[in-house]
Amino acid sequence: MSIIRNPSLAAEGIRKIEWVKEFMPVLKQIEERFKKDKPFAGMRISVSVHLEAKTAYLAQVLASGGADVAVTGSNTLSTKDDICAGLASQGYKVYAWHGATEEEYMEHLKKTLEFKPHIIIDDGGDFVGLLHGECAAYGENLLGGCEETTTGIMRLKAREREGSLKFPMMAVNDADSKHLFDNVHGTGQSVWDSIMYTTNVMLTGRDVVVAGYGFCGRGVAMRAKGLGARVIVTEINPWRAMEAVMDGFRVMKMDDAARIGEFFVTVTGNKDVITARHYELMRHNAFLANAGHFDVEFNKADLRAMSTKVEERRPFIDGYHLKDGRILNVLADGKLVNIVAGNGHPADIMDMSFALQAMGALHIAQHGRTLKPALYSIPLEVDREIAVMKAGAMNLGLDVLTPEQEKYWLGTGE
DSSP states (O other): OOBOSOGGGHHHHHHHHHHHHTTOHHHHHHHHHHHHHOTTTTOEEEEESOOSHHHHHHHHHHHHTTOEEEEEOSSTTTOOHHHHHHHHHTTOEEBOOTTOOHHHHHHHHHHHHTTOOSEEEESSSHHHHHHTTTTGGGGTTOOEEEEOSHHHHHHHHHHHHHTOOOSOEEEGGGSHHHIIIIIIIIHHHHHHHHHHHHHOOOOTTOEEEEEOOSHHHHHHHHHHHHTTOEEEEEOSOHHHHHHHHHTTOEEOOHHHHTTTOSEEEEOSSSSOSBOHHHHTTOOTTOEEEEOSSSTTSBOHHHHHHHEEEEEEEETTEEEEEETTSOEEEEEGGGSBHHHHSSOOSOHHHHHHHHHHHHHHHHHHHHHTTTSOSSEEEOOHHHHHHHHHHHHHHTTOOOOOOOHHHHHHHHTSOO
């Protein structure tokens, strides 16, 4: 039995799920394949990903392959109650609601693992953490799983290094069909969609500080530049810092950028990128948004301690009033701004990411019993197949190597 907040929203949720399907042609092809082959027959799959329409369609695709699917969210504010209701009305096990407390969120995660899945789909590592701790008993049937994000993969790599990882996991985020598109273009578009809609403030001519120049950060910086902003990048990595400069951005320390920025977007995956000493320097009405996985990139406790009052100024915007009269605006409570205050990544982009999740789950279903506990890459042939399918759906004309070119490329011919 599902645990959701408002079953009456089911019709609206189903309508939204049907809408995104129109823009996810690769996943639709995989769904047709799964319907025919039933590769997950007799298996249970637990999914913890931001619970909105695209994720709901992924759950349906997995179910089309014969799986019994249980679903929860991966963030207390990104869950959409109408999507939960829509899935629950179709017989899926759904344990989530928008605005869950941390305690409720953890209970929802545990409930989703309670039916002892064979495969997990994780986003950030919460499932993996529980299955290595208090929910270890729920992993008795587990063959392995897939991880969606950079943050989750960092945590898996740490477990792998220390030799504590108990089951195989597929690094979906590291596939080219994921990070070159989802991280760059999905994050870039969705972050500024949500910030501009939420603030109703023009970006053109503004000073934007992007903390982190990984794939997500470069997408955020690129889109801000395209919208007419002046962009500063902060980095700890010298290669990425040089990349940012050669891509046309200024690079400086956060201590210096804090005095200049009007919008700050953190995309590092680390904590305390912005702290009290930076808040002391910021301009009145600066906006702080996070597009990293967890709400720790800028230190809210520091900001709260410095404030005389915190008030909601607009939906998803909290104004922190400082003693000197300045107000600093925190968007989406420091959680993922593009999902909490927006619609998340475009469906066209998530088409590739969730196709990788579906095919990664298939790989675990077929090989999980023989794989050692470790972090595995999505097979190159699968990554390429998804890219070819997407290129076909976009009507792109691709050249093909001749046999002679193949030999030359492989170094076996003249």
